[in-house]
Amino acid sequence: xxxxxxxxxxxxxxxxxxxxxxxxxxxxxxxxxxxxxxxxxxxxxxxxxxxxxxxxxxxxxxxxxxxxxxxxxxxxxxxxxxxxxxxxxxxxxxxxxxxxxxxxxxxxxxxxxxxxxxxxxxxxxxxxxxxxxxxxxxxxxxxxxxxxxxxxxxxxxxxxxxxxxxxxxxxxxxxxxxxxxxxxxxxxxxxxxxxxxxxxxxxxxxxxxxxxxxxxxxxxxxxxxxxxxxxxxxxxxxxxxxxxxxxxxxxxxxxxxxxxxxxxxxxxxxxxxxxxxxxxxxxxxxxxxxxxxxxxxxxxxxxxxxxxxxxxxxxxxxxxxxxxxxxxxxxxxxxxxxxxxxxxxxxxxxxxxxxxxxxxxxxxxxxxxxxxxxxxxxxxxxxxxxxxxxxxxxxxxxxxxxxxxxxxxxxxxxxxxxxxxxxxxxxxxxxxxxxxxxxxxxxxxxxxxxxxxxxxxxxxxxxxxxxxxxxxxxxxxxxxxxxxxxxxxxx
Numbered sequence: 476x477x478x479x480x481x482x483x484x485x486x487x488x489x490x491x492x493x494x495x496x497x498x499x500x501x502x503x504x505x506x507x508x509x510x511x512x513x514x515x516x517x518x519x520x521x522x523x524x525x526x527x528x529x530x531x532x533x534x535x536x537x538x539x540x541x542x543x544x545x546x547x548x549x550x551x552x553x554x555x556x557x558x559x560x561x562x563x564x565x566x567x568x569x570x571x572x573x574x575x576x577x578x579x580x581x582x583x584x585x586x587x588x589x590x591x592x593x594x595x596x597x598x599x600x601x602x603x604x605x606x607x608x609x610x611x612x613x614x615x616x617x618x619x620x621x622x623x624x625x626x627x628x629x630x631x632x633x634x635x636x637x638x639x640x641x642x643x644x645x646x647x648x649x650x651x652x653x654x655x656x657x658x659x660x661x662x663x664x665x666x667x668x669x670x671x672x673x674x675x676x677x678x679x680x681x682x683x684x685x686x687x688x689x690x691x692x693x694x695x696x697x698x699x700x701x702x703x704x705x706x707x708x709x710x711x712x713x714x715x716x717x718x719x720x721x722x723x724x725x726x727x728x729x730x731x732x733x734x735x736x737x738x739x740x741x742x743x744x745x746x747x748x749x750x751x752x753x754x755x756x757x758x759x760x761x762x763x764x765x766x767x768x769x770x771x772x773x774x775x776x777x778x779x780x781x782x783x784x785x786x787x788x789x790x791x792x793x794x795x796x797x798x799x800x801x802x803x804x805x806x807x808x809x810x811x812x813x814x815x816x817x818x819x820x821x822x823x824x825x826x827x828x829x830x831x832x833x834x835x836x837x838x839x840x841x842x843x844x845x846x847x848x849x850x851x852x853x854x855x856x857x858x859x860x861x862x863x864x865x866x867x868x869x870x871x872x873x874x875x876x877x878x879x880x881x882x883x884x885x886x887x888x889x890x891x892x893x894x895x896x897x898x899x900x901x902x903x904x905x906x907x908x909x910x911x912x913x914x915x916x917x918x919x920x921x922x923x924x925x926x927x928x929x930x931x932x933x934x935x936x937x938x939x940x941x942x943x944x945x946x947x948x949x950x951x952x953x954x955x956x957x958x959x960x961x962x963x964x965x966x
Contacts, residue, residue, distance in 0.1 A: 479504050479523075483508075488522075489508075489513065503576070505519060505572035505597070519597060529574060531594065547617075548609055554577050554582070555572065555577070561660040566590045566592060567582070571593055571594075572598040574593035574595065579591045625690050625712075628712060631645060632647055637707070640705040640707070643657060647896060648901050649901055650898070669710070670684070681701055682701070683699060687779075692715050695712060696779060697709075711781075715782070720761055720764065721765055724754075733908075734762065734873070736909060738765055740870055742833060742868075743838055743871075745839070745870060746851055746872055747759055747841075747842045748874040753875055756781050758875060763816060764784065772810070773812070773813065773815075774816070775790065775815075775816035776790045776816065777816070800818065800820070804825060812837060815832060817829050819841065819844070826859060830855075834868050839868075846929075848944075851872055851874065852918075866915045870909065872908045873905060873908075875905045876904050876965050878965060879901060880898065882896075905947065906947065918935060949962065
């Protein structure tokens with residue numbers, strides 16, 4: 476039997492017949508007792524506190540209704556409580572007419588591992604507080620706040636959401652902008668909610684964690700990392716049906732022709748170079764979509780898988796279980812692939828296997844973290860690639876940057892047309908080098924004479940009329956899309 480009913484029976488306040496009536500009524504014990512005259516509001520609270528050792532809520536203190544919004548309305552109504560205060564970052568004080576009916580575990584699903592303390596209130600006070608909070612009929616809760624942040628970020632064109640202890644920032648057109656301030660409690664609850672949505676461990680606060688979840692027509696990639704100030708969240712927004720196409724990524728006609736020509740090769744090596752966050756993934760996926768995937772066995776090895784591509788077998792790297800790029804690549808070669816995309820060449824072993832795969836009849840695409848095509852070649856050499864093998868397999872090198880185009884209305888000052896960011900859009904600029912026999916011959920001569928350096932490689936490219944990345948950025952300055960200071964920062 477319920478311990479509250481037992482105490483009421485032992486105290487002679489109710490009879491066994493009353494117990495049956497309470498059970499049949501389907502009402503909370505406190506509601507039944509007050510409605511049927513066993514107690515008044517105040518006397519019920521006094522009896523409960525005296526009998527079970529709880530504290531009574533201070534009626535002179537007005538509870539903060541905004542705290543109620545942290546929890547979903549259905550949880551509040553089911554558990555019959557309301558939060559009073561959140562203290563010292565780890566103690567949540569709540570009020571309930573019957574503290575024994577409240578599931579702390581349920582509450583901690585939204586608060587994490589906080590200590591929950593309960594005060595006793597009357598059922599009428601609970602009703603008054605909840606009516607005040609939910610009078611507009613909205614569900615309320617931390618779920619709404621998380622949804623508002625993500626939905627706003629998408630509508631504002633953000634690519635990333637950064638959630639710090641104290642604030643939320645959005646990366647819009649390449650720059651971070653403050654979106655809202657956060658109280659310590661709101662931050663903790665947002666953190667826990669996103670961890671739950673991403674399938675992460677809400678109790679783990681010492682180690683980085685990665686996850687993902689779906690939101691409308693988007694995939695949200697989540698990274699949580701511990702810092703000296705507390706955990707920090709980074710959310711990457713990925714549109715699920717992103718229209719990858721060579722037609723709309725910003726290539727010139729000549730550059731596009733080079734790319735199409737290289738993709739028609741049955742074997743060879745193609746790389747896309749550039750720093751992090753400069754659009755390499757979008758370019759690679761656009762290249763993969765250009766392929767005839769109905770008649771080709773296309774396999775990708777990625778870390779992480781950013782987008783889902785039809786007719787492409789996508790493999791997620793997992794270093795925790797030893798599934799590295801090199802190991803995955805070895806096994807992929809047993810799957811009769813025509814085209815292999817290696818997400819990134821990070822080490823000599825992966826570089827060696829990738830180039831030998833290109834040498835033995837496979838078309839291999841990859842990305843390299845380097846400044847431009849020339850430095851990309853040297854990066855591969857630094858990773859142990861043979862100059863002979865690299866030049867015998869390499870057909871295409873692409874380098875790119877994303878530039879922030881000034882708003883034409885305010886020229887960077889900020890106005891209503893650009894949301895006061897000063898930037899109207901992001902635009903990609905490319906350096907595309909198609910390695911035909913003549914260019915390869917000149918590069919080999921360069922290597923034989925001990926001049927295998929970036930500057931010499933760029934000279935060779937220029938001799939063949941190739942527009943370098945620096946040339947493309949200079950064009951944007953002349954067009955008035957960026958200024959010289961911005962150009963200097965990009966290069």
